[in-house]
Each structure stands twice: as structure tokens, then as C-alpha cells.
Amino acid sequence: MMSDNHLHEKNSVTDIEKDSALARDDLSVIIPGDKHGWLSHPLAKSLLSWGVEERGTVPVPEEERMDTQYYKIFFVWFSMNFNILSFSSGTLGPIVFGLGLRDSCLVILFFNILACALPCVSVRRYLTLLFRRNTWGPRTGMRQMIQSRYSFGYFGIIIPAILNLIGLCGFNILNGILGGQALASVSSSMSWDVGIVIIFVIALLISFMGYRVLNWYERVSWFPVLVAFLVALGVGGKNLYNVQPAEPASAATILSFASVVAGFVITYSAMASDFTMYYSPTLSLIVLQVLLQCLGAAAVLAAPNVPSWNEGYGTEGNVGGLLEAMLSPVGNFGKFLTVLLSLSVTGNIACTLYSICFNFQVMIPAMSKVPRYVFSIVGTVIALPLSIVGAHKFYTALTNFLSLIGYWASAYGAVLLVEHHYFRKGDFSTYNHAIWNVPGRLPWGAAAITACILSFALIIPCMDQVWYKGPIGATSGDVGFEVAFPLAGILYVPLRKLELKYQNTRY
Numbered sequence: 001m002m003s004d005n006h007l008h009e010k011n012s013v014t015d016i017e018k019d020s021a022l023a024r025d026d027l028s029v030i031i032p033g034d035k036h037g038w039l040s041h042p043l044a045k046s047l048l049s050w051g052v053e054e055r056g057t058v059p060v061p062e063e064e065r066m067d068t069q070y071y072k073i074f075f076v077w078f079s080m081n082f083n084i085l086s087f088s089s090g091t092l093g094p095i096v097f098g099l100g101l102r103d104s105c106l107v108i109l110f111f112n113i114l115a116c117a118l119p120c121v122s123v124r125r126y127l128t129l130l131f132r133r134n135t136w137g138p139r140t141g142m143r144q145m146i147q148s149r150y151s152f153g154y155f156g157i158i159i160p161a162i163l164n165l166i167g168l169c170g171f172n173i174l175n176g177i178l179g180g181q182a183l184a185s186v187s188s189s190m191s192w193d194v195g196i197v198i199i200f201v202i203a204l205l206i207s208f209m210g211y212r213v214l215n216w217y218e219r220v221s222w223f224p225v226l227v228a229f230l231v232a233l234g235v236g237g238k239n240l241y242n243v244q245p246a247e248p249a250s251a252a253t254i255l256s257f258a259s260v261v262a263g264f265v266i267t268y269s270a271m272a273s274d275f276t277m278y279y280s281p282t283l284s285l286i287v288l289q290v291l292l293q294c295l296g297a298a299a300v301l302a303a304p305n306v307p308s309w310n311e312g313y314g315t316e317g318n319v320g321g322l323l324e325a326m327l328s329p330v331g332n333f334g335k336f337l338t339v340l341l342s343l344s345v346t347g348n349i350a351c352t353l354y355s356i357c358f359n360f361q362v363m364i365p366a367m368s369k370v371p372r373y374v375f376s377i378v379g380t381v382i383a384l385p386l387s388i389v390g391a392h393k394f395y396t397a398l399t400n401f402l403s404l405i406g407y408w409a410s411a412y413g414a415v416l417l418v419e420h421h422y423f424r425k426g427d428f429s430t431y432n433h434a435i436w437n438v439p440g441r442l443p444w445g446a447a448a449i450t451a452c453i454l455s456f457a458l459i460i461p462c463m464d465q466v467w468y469k470g471p472i473g474a475t476s477g478d479v480g481f482e483v484a485f486p487l488a489g490i491l492y493v494p495l496r497k498l499e500l501k502y503q504n505t506r507y
Contacts, residue, residue: 053210156445255477
């Protein structure tokens with residue numbers, strides 16, 4: 001006999017999207033302006049009946065936010081980060097910045113904690129390690145970039161949406177490369193390109209289905225990954241003690257690696273609410289991420305002393321080959337586990353493709369009339385060929401990408417927090433659903449955009465990149481993201497007051 005809890009889960013998951021669309025006479029609640037368009041087509045109705053989510057950027061009214069199974073939020077973020085990309089980002093400390101194991105792990109630990117401060121729920125509940133704007137989704141019923149219109153304005157948010165699209169596509173490219181490498185490492189007859197294509201096809205199917213399938217997949221995908229890493233530790237853990245000695249770390253190398261670690265985490269602030277807008281408003285991530293990154297640092301340092309690991313890692317930085325070599329002592333079972341590890345990135349790619357949909361619709365508002373799942377296909381078409389092209393330049397791409405994306409995301413997050421807590425006094429009722437797509441009633445966005453742009457006057461001198469070293473960054477290491485947050489927040493206060501004065505808007 002089916003338990004009451006199982007029945008509740010089935011109903012709450014299955015009916016959310018159907019009830020939002022089919023229980024109303026106005027089908028345009030999901031796609032604005034589409035009352036007699038695509039949603040009336042038999043194929044669209046069939047997709048909806050099969051569980052495909054069509055809702056894009058349209059906010060969910062409070063009476064339709066019915067999901068109360070908050071544990072699913074945990075598994076979304078847990079599975080997104082519990083994969084081989086976390087493992088590979090830890091290898092950057094030794095490989096790119098020349099740090100030893102101790103210094104790499106300390107940077108990984110403390111700067112993950114610092115970077116998570118932006119998306120965490122509040123200072124008092126910081127150690128719960130739930131994302132701040134995960135709680136904003138249930139309270140507002142809005143996607144992340146739609147919430148951001150209430151700070152950046154209808155047209156101003158287009159700039160953060162473009163930057164976020166670049167960041168999300170970048171993460172998909174990196175994940176695709178890693179997954180393809182790992183999948184190809186189990187068979188000499190499979191190329192990296194084929195492995196990358198397989199990874200993207202699986203992720204596209206999950207993202208295409210939307211909320212229901214995405215949540216189910218993230219709840220189950222983490223367990224095989226945990227088994228694989230435990231086996232790798234069991235058969236190869238003894239080699240991790242035999243690591244290469246490193247030169248004493250300098251402040252510059254520590255801070256530069258820290259900017260990479262922060263870039264891995266802080267950009268989640270631009271997508272957190274995308275997964276929680278169906279939850280009722282009555283309302284651990286970084287622990288295993290830190291462990292995976294530290295394991296990556298230890299494994300790559302030990303590789304030169306273990307011939308099979310060194311051969312698997314190769315001269316091109318084949319992280320998938322390294323993992324396959326670590327699991328090779330258990331024979332064919334090791335190859336099977338390597339396949340599971342390669343598939344671990346699909347959870348991250350699927351979630352990222354899901355968020356990409358809404359960023360396209362915010363970047364070009366007219367695209368709100370296009371069903372959400374179309375943009376999952378578009379995102380795949382963009383990232384797939386770039387993954388294949390960049391597969392042999394993984395470390396260069398990973399270092400430059402993660403270092404850069406933290407700058408804008410830090411400034412963006414500061415603006416949202418100041419707007420919400422200082423100007424709106426933490427009152428979610430000020431996010432009026434009636435004006436979410438009315439440009440004249442939303443903020444102009446001039447204050448938010450100006451604050452972010454002006455903050456780069458100090459961010460740029462603080463940068464320490466391969467292609468540019470600012471006068472401050474060249475001495476101190478990269479401190480751009482640390483500067484971006486407080487500076488953008490401080491600048492936003494007087495600029496927003498000036499904007500409110502001339503726009504004559506009241507909350």
C-alpha cells in the first residue's frame with residue numbers, strides 16, 4: 001500500500017505545473033500573450049501532460065506555490081556541486097598556482113565559506129548552508145533575474161542577464177569537457193568529442209523536461225558519485241600521503257587561487273531562485289564540495305609519484321583519465337564507476353541549462369512568448385561545439401573563466417542585498433507581481449548599473465590575470481571580487497536615493 005508521504009510527494013510534484021496552466025481558462029499565465037497560440041496546440045498540451053514544464057519567467061502566485069518538500073532544494077545544490085568539476089577545480093591550486101596541499105586546502109576551505117556568505121540565508125543561519133535566494137524564490141514566486149528587475153529595472157537587467165548567460169554557458173563547457181574526458185577514458189575507441197556529445201544529450205533531456213524531472217534526477221544522482229569517490233579513496237588513499245613538496249606560498253598566489261575558488265561559488269547568487277519558485281513561502285552544501293576540491297589537490301600532487309596516475313593524467317591535464325587510473329585497481333568495476341563519475345556533471349549542466357532559459361527570456365523580453373524548453377536546446381547548441389573546440393585547453397579555460405566571473409557576480413549580489421534590506425526593509429510584499437513586466441513601474445535601473453560599473457574603477461587595478469595585472473593585483477594578488485562587493489554596495493545607496501527622488505517611486 002502506498003504511504004501517505006509518497007502520495008503527497010507524487011501529487012505535489014506532478015500537479016504543480018498542470019494546475020498552474022490547466023486549472024485556469026487563461027492559458028497565458030505561463031507564456032504571456034499566448035492565449036490562443038502555442039499553448040493551445042495539441043503538442044504543447046501533450047508535453048504538459050507528460051510532465052514537461054512550460055512556465056518561463058511568469059511569476060507564480062502565492063496560492064499556486066504548493067510544494068513543501070524543502071529537502072529537494074538541498075539535493076539540487078548538493079548534486080550540482082558533488083561532481084568532477086569540483087574535483088578538478090581543486091587541482092588548480094597545485095597545477096596553476098604552485099601551492100602545496102596544506103595551502104590549497106586552507107584556501108579552498110576559507111574562501112568557500114567566504115564566497116558562500118553572499119548566497120547564504122542570513123548571518124544568524126549561515127551554518128545551515130542553504131542559499132539566500134533559495135528563500136527568496138518561495139517568498140516572491142519569481143525567477144532570479146525577474147527578482148533582479150526590482151533593482152536593475154526592466155531594461156537594465158539585460159546586462160546582468162548577458163553576463164550570467166556567458167557564465168552559465170562557460171560552466172556547461174567546462175562540465176562537458178570533463179564529462180567527455182572521463183567517459184572516453186574507459187574506452188580506447190571513444191574520443192573526447194563523442195563523450196562530450198553523450199554528456200550534453202543526457203543533460204538536455206533532463207533540462208527539457210523541467211522542474212519535476214530535474215528535482216527527481218538531482219535527488220538520486222549524487223549517490224553513485226559518492227560510492228565512486230569512496231572506492232577511489234579506498235584503493236588509492238595510501239598514495240595521497242606521498243605528495244610533491246611545494247615552494248612556500250606567497251600572498252599573491254594564495255589570493256589569486258582564492259579568486260578562482262570564489263568564482264566557482266559566488267555566481268550561484270544569479271540563479272538560486274530559479275529552482276524554488278514553486279515552493280510554499282512557509283519556510284550541506286559546501287562541506288563535500290570542499291572535500292572534493294581538497295581531494296583533487298591531493299590527487300594531482302600525488303600523481304607524479306604514482307606511474308598509473310601520471311599516465312592517466314597525461315600532459316594535457318586529463319582529469320577523467322586521472323580518476324580512471326585511481327579506480328583501475330578494481331578492474332571493470334572501476335571503469336563502471338568512472339562512467340558514473342562522468343555522468344555526475346549532467347546534474348550541473350541540466351540545472352544550468354534550466355537557468356539559461358530564463359536568462360534568454362529576460363535578455364530579450366519578447367522571447368517570453370517562446371516556451372521555456374526551447375532555450376534548453378539553444379543553450380546546448382551553443383555550449384556543445386565550444387566544449388569540443390576547447391577540450392584540449394581545459395586548464396587555461398578553467399582558470400581564466402573562474403577568475404573573471406566572480407567580479408560581476410559579487411557587485412550584482414551587493415546591489416540586490418542593499419536594495420532588499422536597506423530600501424525595501426526586507427519586505428517581500430514590495431515585489432509587486434503586477435509590475436514584473438511593466439517597465440514604467442519598475443526602477444529605472446540606472447543606480448544599479450552605475451554602481452556596478454563604477455566599482456570596476458577599483459576592481460580593475462586589483463585584478464591579477466594572465467592577460468592583465470593591475471598595479472594593486474600585481475603586488476597583492478587578485479582581490480577583485482573582495483573589492484567588488486563592498487564598493488558596489490556602498491555606491492548603490494546614494495545613487496538609488498537619487499534615482500528614487502527623480503523617479504518619484506514609493507514602496
